[in-house]
Amino acid sequence: MADQTSTMPTAPTPIPVCKGEGYEHWSIRMKTILKSRDLWDLVEQGVNNAEPDEIKLKNVKKRDAHAMAIIQQAVHDHLFSRIAAAESSKESWDILKMEYQGDTQVKAIKLQGLRREFENLSMKDNETVGEYFSRVIGNVSQKRAYGEIISNQTIVEKILRSLSPKFDHIVPSIEVSFDLSKLTPVRLMSSLQS
Template sequence: MSVSNDKIPTNLLILDSKNYDKWHKQMKVLFGYQDVLDMIADGITHLGKEATAAQEVKFKEDKKKDYKALFLIHSCVDSDNFEKVGDCDSAKTAWGILEKAYAGADKAKVVRLQIHKRQFELLQMEDKETINDYVTRVTRLGNQMKSCGEAVSKQNFVSKVLRSLTPRFDNIVVAIEESKDLKTMTKDELQSSLEAHEQRMDERGNDKAKAEVALQARFNEKNKKSKGK
């Protein structure tokens, strides 16, 4: 990606019928990066009959910025969307047409948010799932909710994870709830504590398995000796 304001970054997302929300966010950043965001928000103030020389200079500069913003829009839409804005004479007009065309995207986002919130509430750790894998699943769903306009707070994230772990984590959950301030606890702190407990349980499980194998081996050896007498 170019770092010069004179060049347009490459590999930009192209607007199609399915990605308006992501494209909209990208373009707002791109307009800011290219210093033309005011052309999208406010447009150009046209000159009056008695414009001063300074106003004429500013108008010329603004017109150049407007063409630049319009070029960015043209460069980041597919052929179907270009048909919607190809004849527009200003970036603000083109931007408004696309916003209106995809107004339904906001309604779809509300529906997706409700689905994600329901999934978030029902999410439970699976018996053979690791802490890392489960926290990753919760984080991914939280990110999907955020993309739909509602972020999961640190407190809600921590609370969700603690109340949805498998029973083998009951002891550490009680310890965390009694010793930590859940209002300020971060995701990383929670995950670190749970993974440390998980590692200790795994080590104890391995030691127990080794002890059972050794006991079975001794039992088998005694049987062989008994049969050999």
């Protein structure tokens, strides 16, 4: 049977709109959308205006304008004025990034707060495994958005240490049954749910 997935039409990915809150999640979604359209490298590195091939430079600038149009669509009207004067997708992205993530010092402060929150996370008695995982992974996603490198093992160990007491009899069997250095959070969640 021939592969029909390449000929099947797909609906365009909806563009998430940033209203000023939830920048970390918005930026992750936007990176994925821009990567899927082969535009992220332009946003991240900018246009090389020293390109000697005029046709190639014109095509790159056209792709950059496409990336900038996507970014402009992805901000609420009250934020648009902040990037309206930007002349490239990189400039637009960097303006938003600076405003919502800040410079190195601001990032360090935000990361410190997220690390403290991560350390203090623990599963509530009335919370489901899925709800607790969502809280942990939400924190991890924010830290990763600020450049923090967090291994799966760190996440797995944190979750095992901070489960509610009703899981006290299950944790040792998971620690014996799995190599924690290779266990993914998704696999751990499925083990705990079953």
